Amino acid sequence: MLSYVLRRFLYAVFVLFGVATVVFFIARLTGDPVAIMLPPDASAQQVEALRHSFGLDKPLVEQYGIYLLHLVQLNFGESLRYSEPVARLIAERLPATMQLAGASLLFSLIIAIPAGIVAAMKRGTAVEGGVLSFVLLGQSMPVFWVGILLILVFSVHLKWFPTGGIGGWRHLALPAIALGLHLMALVTRLLRSSMLEALGSDYIRTARAKGLYPRTVVAKHALRNSLLPVVTVVGLEIGALLGGSVVTETIFAWPGVGQLLIQAIYNRDFPLVQGAIILLAGVFVLVNLLVDLCYMIVDPRIQYK
């Protein structure tokens, strides 16, 4: 078990090294940050001077070497636009992004798990049809459209929620729904189909035959066995939630890592783009690992060596 985790960590380091390299070179293909920072009236000397002070005049290989050396020391450098350490800028924004991702995860699971169970149990009825069409709707609407729709209906017309920004739970509600809708749909469908499979299996028939309460049969026997694929998907989707929050954060003026990243890309703020991408990749890798470890809890038959 321990050696498995260690091995996975080693892989993770390789993955992150690859990400760090790719983002370094791709960012530099997109243009010169100094050209964007300085107004058109800047003279060539001024451009050179600022480029020099950012270390952007050094040969690319040398810049890459310095960057890797700093990365090993967990130093992500200083943002060009904010002139602040990248790690601090990201750390400032991370709570907002986590809050949004957490809230949308909660929202999607609270709806999806009961909906998935009900749809499986009421197979072939209008209830299943209703749930499935609602789910289809949730899955087929893009987040930027849902976001603007929610703002128009619930903020502008009904005035229940503010149009954007961060604050209390009222600020959180709409972006969490917009961001969580897709995951909700996915989990509902997945849970429904794996529940159907479980409900048709021999051990459920046995459980029913020995006279267990229907509730116990569903909750303890069928649901637990149906959760494995759900855990996998939810785990992978947490990464997508963090990544997908780039769009949601922009629509709802939510000051998280997503908005930071977008602005960093617009401004060719290389150190910040690198830091944010490495962080997102790191979260993805970490969540993957946690998902694999979670299998052991959900399904005791799985063991890692």
Place this chain on the structure above:
Amino acid sequence: MKKWWLIMVALMIVLAGCSGTGTGSTGGSGGTGGASGTSGTGGTKDGPGPAKDALVVGQDIDAGTLDPQKQGKMPDMNILINIFDTLVTRDADNKLAPALATEWKAIDDTTWQFKLREGVKFQDGEPFNADVVKYSIDRLKNPETKSPIVELNSVKEVKVVDPTTVNIITDGPDPILPNKLTLFGGVMVPPNYIKEKGDDNFAKNPVGTGPFKFVSWQKDNKVVMDANPDYWRGAPKVKHLTFKIIPNAADMVAALKTGEIDIAAAGVTADVADQLKGSPDIDVVGSPWIRTFYVSLDAQNGPLAKKEVRQALNYAVDVKTMIDTVLGGHASRVSTLIPKQNFGYDASVAPYEYNPDKAKQLLAQAGYPQGFTIQFDAGNQDSNIVQIISDMLGKVGVKVQANLVDSKTLSANIAAKKVAPLYYIGNTGWTMDAMSNFQSYIKSDRRYNRWKNDEADKLVDIEEKSLDPKQRQEAFTKLQQLLKEEAPFIYLYQLDNLYGMRKNVQWKPNPIGVLSMYNASFK
């Protein structure tokens, strides 16, 4: 089962209907009834909401830093101009006016002398004097500051004459130094506070001499300020000022409708303005803006190297129709690169008329009777403009292949000289002197130059180095005549700045577009 489907479809139609009235209707019954009772509902629970003494301004981009010397962009300046003062400012008629400096004059070719206002204090009590001016400009010019502010590159030295007098010495003559001190480079910062607290802390807790005191900043969310009761001009009319950052234009309009913001300073394009017209509690305020737009032509390569071809392109574009249609009338025609409000503008240089026949004739004369194919780069927010220009050029036989990229990629490509023979761009000469409009384009050694002309080089030298306004105006007039004749650009228009404002707000925009809220109030 079938019934459920029907219900779902009905629900979807209802939802779609809601969105339709929201964006589309201008005075529709459904939306307006609710909207009239808004004031105070939207955001009262989060800090200073839209109460009568708290003004909330919506802007699409946040400041990168609140250190006024480490920023060089309008969104940053818009916020900071409320906390800080500059040496020189502009009055209601856009003329240069005293601020922290009370008077100024050029005492010789390379020395500008500024008399300073007495009795001004920073918000932490530190006095403002000649040492502050020297410190501020020295700090700006220090390479360690890594300032993106470039216009004070002519300044060699600041000499303190006495506590209320400074001499700013320039390398060569700089006729518009006072203009340059109205924004970015003219901001005065507190020496002792910065020395005590350090640069980092200053960038997060700025202290200035301005009308509002900094309270808090949550990046990409809001900057909160309180009125400075001891402001040297008198306290501002509103007690609290908040800049709320709303990147998405649709969200900006929604926030304006609900009253969460009082002024939408971005996102109000011509089509949004149309939607807002007739709204019971929102005014759309258009104000002339000095941002001019044009298509830069690569006059050194290919067909565009011929003057007749460049003139033909100017005759081929029907700018008036563009203004009346895609721009909703919110723009005015300019004959070259200079907006009407800037020093140097000469009304006697008439804009090109729309004359497609003449365009075809000139193309034939230049040896292109069948036209030619050419690349056209532009920012993706201007796709409709590019479309209409391409279409008009197509009518005289010039086939345009348009490439739309995001605006920052476009600027990076322009600077790297990896840009198409045609590109659409705007420029704000915020010094309100034509020198700024010409600076990076006209003289052959400048960064964005794509047209070499000896006479133009000579004329630029005169307007940039002479301290005599008459001589400068003559050079500008000749330059405009030359630019029209040589046509190294397709000249278009200067846009209006459009703001969405709640009807109870009183605020007058200025042509530079800077969001100084000192005079803003509620009716």
